[in-house]
Amino acid sequence: MNTESGKRRQPSTPKASIPPPESTTGRDRSWDREHNYLVATYRGIPRELHHQIVEIAKKKDVPVGEVARAFLEYALEAYQDGDLELSAAPVLGKRTLYPGDY
Numbered sequence: 001m002n003t004e005s006g007k008r009r010q011p012s013t014p015k016a017s018i019p020p021p022e023s024t025t026g027r028d029r030s031w032d033r034e035h036n037y038l039v040a041t042y043r044g045i046p047r048e049l050h051h052q053i054v055e056i057a058k059k060k061d062v063p064v065g066e067v068a069r070a071f072l073e074y075a076l077e078a079y080q081d082g083d084l085e086l087s088a089a090p091v092l093g094k095r096t097l098y099p100g101d102y
Contacts, residue, residue: 019033053071057064078084088095 019036022029053067054064057067060067075084079086086097088097089099091099
């Protein structure tokens with residue numbers, strides 16, 4: 001409890017996204033700031049899976065993000081249609097879809 005005001009300090013709310021840092025080279029980053037919502041980053045993607053997606057993108061001559069988006073959209077539709085089942089298992093006090101990886 002904050003003794004000066006007698007009120008509890010409210011925790012700060014995290015921002016939905018962290019904007020790119022200000023450029024030290026004088027480069028205009030306004031486009032990056034305005035379009036930051038277009039970028040998604042996921043942790044825990046195995047290196048081999050990443051390389052496979054990159055290879056598909058190279059073969060199709062398209063950006064890697066478009067290949068990843070196509071797979072995500074396909075998987076989401078399959079999940080919603082009941083064609084893809086995800087079963088979470090408890091591991092070390094949390095849940096995972098990949099219990100063999102721990």
